[in-house]
Amino acid sequence: MSLDLSLYLVTDAALSGPRGVAAVVAEAVAGGARIVQLRDKNATEAEIVDQLVELSAVIAGRALLVVDDRLDAALEARRRGARVDGVHLGQSDASVLDARAALGPDAIVGLTANRSEHLDAVRALPAGTVDYLGVGVVHPTTTKPDHPPALGIEGFAAFVAQSPLPCVAIGGVGLDDVAPLRDAGAAGVAVVSAICAADDPRSATRAFLRAWHGTRPPRVLSIAGSDPSGGAGIQADLKSIAANGGYGMAAITALTAQNTRGVRDVHVPPAEFLREQLDALADDVDIDAVKIGMLADAEIIRTVGDWLDRVRPETVVVDPVMVATSGDRLLDTAAEDALRDLLPLADVVTPNLPELAALAREQPAQNWGSAQEQAARLSERYGVLVLVKGGHLDSAEVPDALVGPDGALAAFSGPRIVTVNTHGTGCSLSSALATRRARGADWATAVAEARAWLRESIAAASGLDVGRGHGPVSHFAGLWTRGGLDTAPTAAGIADEWWQRITGIRRGIDDLPFIRALADGTLPRDAFVFYLAQDALYLREYARVLAAAASLAPTSAEQAFWAQGAQGAIAGELELHESWLSAERTFAADPGPVTNAYLDHLRSVAFGGDYAELVAAVLPCYWLYADLGERLGAGVFGAYALDPAHPYASWLSTYADPGFAEANRRAIAIVTSAAADAAPETRARMYAAFERAAQLELDFFAAPLPEAAAVL
Ligand SMILES: Nc1ncnc2c1ncn2[C@@H]1O[C@H](COP(=O)(O)OP(=O)(O)OP(=O)(O)O)[C@@H](O)[C@H]1O
Ligand SMILES: Cc1ncc(CO)c(N)n1
Ligand SMILES: [Mg+2]
Numbered sequence: 200m201s202l203d204l205s206l207y208l209v210t211d212a213a214l215s216g217p218r219g220v221a222a223v224v225a226e227a228v229a230g231g232a233r234i235v236q237l238r239d240k241n242a243t244e245a246e247i248v249d250q251l252v253e254l255s256a257v258i259a260g261r262a263l264l265v266v267d268d269r270l271d272a273a274l275e276a277r278r279r280g281a282r283v284d285g286v287h288l289g290q291s292d293a294s295v296l297d298a299r300a301a302l303g304p305d306a307i308v309g310l311t312a313n314r315s316e317h318l319d320a321v322r323a324l325p326a327g328t329v330d331y332l333g334v335g336v337v338h339p340t341t342t343k344p345d346h347p348p349a350l351g352i353e354g355f356a357a358f359v360a361q362s363p364l365p366c367v368a369i370g371g372v373g374l375d376d377v378a379p380l381r382d383a384g385a386a387g388v389a390v391v392s393a394i395c396a397a398d399d400p401r402s403a404t405r406a407f408l409r410a411w412h413g414t415r416p417p418r419v420l421s422i423a424g425s426d427p428s429g430g431a432g433i434q435a436d437l438k439s440i441a442a443n444g445g446y447g448m449a450a451i452t453a454l455t456a457q458n459t460r461g462v463r464d465v466h467v468p469p470a471e472f473l474r475e476q477l478d479a480l481a482d483d484v485d486i487d488a489v490k491i492g493m494l495a496d497a498e499i500i501r502t503v504g505d506w507l508d509r510v511r512p513e514t515v516v517v518d519p520v521m522v523a524t525s526g527d528r529l530l531d532t533a534a535e536d537a538l539r540d541l542l543p544l545a546d547v548v549t550p551n552l553p554e555l556a557a558l559a560r561e562q563p564a565q566n567w568g569s570a571q572e573q574a575a576r577l578s579e580r581y582g583v584l585v586l587v588k589g590g591h592l593d594s595a596e597v598p599d600a601l602v603g604p605d606g607a608l609a610a611f612s613g614p615r616i617v618t619v620n621t622h623g624t625g626c627s628l629s630s631a632l633a634t635r636r637a638r639g640a641d642w643a644t645a646v647a648e649a650r651a652w653l654r655e656s657i658a659a660a661s662g663l664d665v666g667r668g669h670g671p672v673s674h675f676a677g678l679w680t681r682g683g684l685d686t687a688p689t690a691a692g693i694a695d696e697w698w699q700r701i702t703g704i705r706r707g708i709d710d711l712p713f714i715r716a717l718a719d720g721t722l723p724r725d726a727f728v729f730y731l732a733q734d735a736l737y738l739r740e741y742a743r744v745l746a747a748a749a750s751l752a753p754t755s756a757e758q759a760f761w762a763q764g765a766q767g768a769i770a771g772e773l774e775l776h777e778s779w780l781s782a783e784r785t786f787a788a789d790p791g792p793v794t795n796a797y798l799d800h801l802r803s804v805a806f807g808g809d810y811a812e813l814v815a816a817v818l819p820c821y822w823l824y825a826d827l828g829e830r831l832g833a834g835v836f837g838a839y840a841l842d843p844a845h846p847y848a849s850w851l852s853t854y855a856d857p858g859f860a861e862a863n864r865r866a867i868a869i870v871t872s873a874a875a876d877a878a879p880e881t882r883a884r885m886y887a888a889f890e891r892a893a894q895l896e897l898d899f900f901a902a903p904l905p906e907a908a909a910v911l
Contacts, residue, residue, distance in 0.1 A: 203233040204387030214395035229511040230404030238267035251276035336370020342391045356383035377410035417637030419445040423492025424453040430671025431623030436630040438674035445634035450476040453495040459666025467495040470502040477506045488514035488637035500537035507544040517545040518629035522553040542581035549586040579604035609643035617700040620660030620670035661696035662688035690871035718836035732788035735776040742768040751810035793902040797895040811873040815885035819893040825863035828854025
């Protein structure tokens with residue numbers, strides 16, 4: 200193990216209290232202490248040997264173990280099989296030369312020093328005799344009653360500047376001293392009472408380490424599967440960690456063949472190789488946080504659990520990848536049991552609703568309140584915090600809650616972003632959470648920060664245009680924008696986003712009684728004729744608006760397209776209307792309130808003279824009718840809609856016509872290209888005009904048949 204002196208624990212039996220030195224050492228090492236000095240001036244040689252044997256077992260190779268002064272005890276403990284890495288000697292203790300000779304070249308030999316003559320003596324020694332100097336006391340302390348005058352931070356800095364060896368600051372070191380001592384050149388800080396007397400030595404140790412590492416990016420390890428599409432798995436984890444200020448590493452548990460539309464195959468390398476990956480890292484890198492994702496089977500899960508139990512990283516987040524988007528369970532029973540056994544080794548587990556139910560061995564919660572109660576039971580049972588994710592709720596808001604054994608500790612919510620690009624959101628959230636925590640945030644703050652980053656990434660996902668299924672989030676969108684690397688969204692990405700953002704409207708249209716009855720032919724004739732009469736009035740004005748778009752078009756091709764659209768609205772579609780309304784009566788109806796509202800919207804946008812905004816406003820009429828016509832013509836609403844004997848077959852065939860579909864594709868391309876080229880604020884106005892028109896399309900279909908309608 201490398202000589203990491205950053206957090207050097209010196210034991211004190213009295214301060215450790217009834218729980219004992221070994222318990223304090225176990226917690227401090229779990230908190231990240233990487234070197235421990237057993238120091239007990241009152242113990243006998245035999246007692247020191249026994250303590251070294253006990254501490255060696257407790258530390259289990261996760262930290263270096265040295266003993267203060269007692270060279271013989273170190274040798275005896277080694278003879279009894281203990282791992283004792285070295286000794287720390289005072290100026291009046293055995294000579295460092297004897298210690299080096301007795302312990303060998305790989306041992307750790309430390310020496311107390313605090314005067315310039317001590318440095319002269321060290322310089323006179325053969326190179327490699329002493330590995331580090333313990334320099335203090337920094338402040339007056341009771342743990343070393345006979346200490347020399349305190350150096351203070353400045354005195355320590357002056358001494359370090361003269362020292363040929365790494366210097367560990369010792370004596371009265373408190374949390375506030377850590378950064379100044381580090382900045383003064385310390386190789387580490389030796390802490391006694393601030394950890395030995397702490398109620399929670401693990402947290403106290405972590406606090407010292409956070410103070411020592413300051414803004415160094417946390418080293419975050421993802422233990423997960425590979426997703427070649429980059430949206431989930433270790434690929435998403437590494438991007439999420441980096442985007443949230445961490446240094447990402449990854450040990451791969453499984454290889455998947457997947458894309459934005461699903462998983463085709465999974466290959467699971469031998470668990471032993473995963474162990475090799477994990478040990479290789481732990482032997483070399485101090486890992487600040489671990490995020491655990493896809494673990495394919497029980498053996499893989501147990502391998503990770505054994506490693507976690509040995510290494511005890513400061514932060515562990517488990518994202519239980521147990522249920523596929525399709526709802527299929529991804530793990531067999533043995534693996535699910537093994538995953539439950541892993542939970543006590545984690546700080547937080549981040550299940551979505553199906554995964555929460557699976558872990559709790561209960562039915563899926565039917566509402567958000569019961570989901571949080573289920574999470575509290577899981578938290579209580581396994582001693583782990585639960586970030587229950589509400590993304591799968593069919594609600595306009597997307598809630599998440601950080602839940603402990605007594606219920607929600609923090610609740611979060613925000614409007615659902617209407618998009619299909621949510622592949623890997625769970626992976627990304629959990630990795631961001633682990634990173635934010637490792638940067639020093641408390642859990643609730645870390646969740647809030649991770650959510651905010653993820654929201655920004657989801658919202659920007661349409662700009663990536665990756666795959667034709669559920670696309671990935673844009674992990675660096677915020678950084679790209681703030682760094683001037685803003686990538687304008689693509690036309691395809693905008694089409695996807697706009698279409699998704701009106702999902703509610705589209706579902707609303709499909710659910711309308713008018714549409715249902717139109718599809719199955721049960722729509723009363725007078726209701727249909729009323730709709731057609733209003734539509735005729737609408738189309739006559741719509742044709743004028745399209746002509747206005749033609750007059751504003753920036754290219755002749757677009758001018759021709761909109762002019763042709765105007766002609767089609769008057770000739771082609773009205774032909775249908777005249778067949779029902781008779782030529783002389785086609786425009787006889789009075790425009791209803793919705794007809795007026797829709798035409799007012801189009802006219803006001805046309806009057807504004809902004810071409811991009813105007814073509815966005817006319818697009819829903821193309822897109823929603825083409826979509827409806829295509830699905831009716833495909834039998835989505837029932838095969839009867841395809842029957843030539845259908846009472847409204849002429850309407851259905853007009854909007855299922857391939858020519859209309861082509862015109863729609865062309866209109867989408869023109870509008871979304873204009874949006875992609877537009878400034879963000881213009882793009883926002885375009886979308887607003889588009890969404891307003893889409894809503895008016897729904898209102899138009901839903902317009903109730905007036906009691907005394909001038910039905911023709
Ligand atoms: N459409 C959305 N709008 C806003 N936030 C979202 C949306 N979808 C997901 N999120 C955020 O992402 C988090 C995780 O997403 P989700 O609920 O899909 O988890 P998951 O099912 O585990 O994801 P994955 O399939 O990647 O594992 C949610 O808790 C929520 O915070
Ligand atoms: C490798 C991998 N891990 C996690 C998920 C969950 O999104 C996925 N799709 N692929
Ligand atoms: Mg998930």
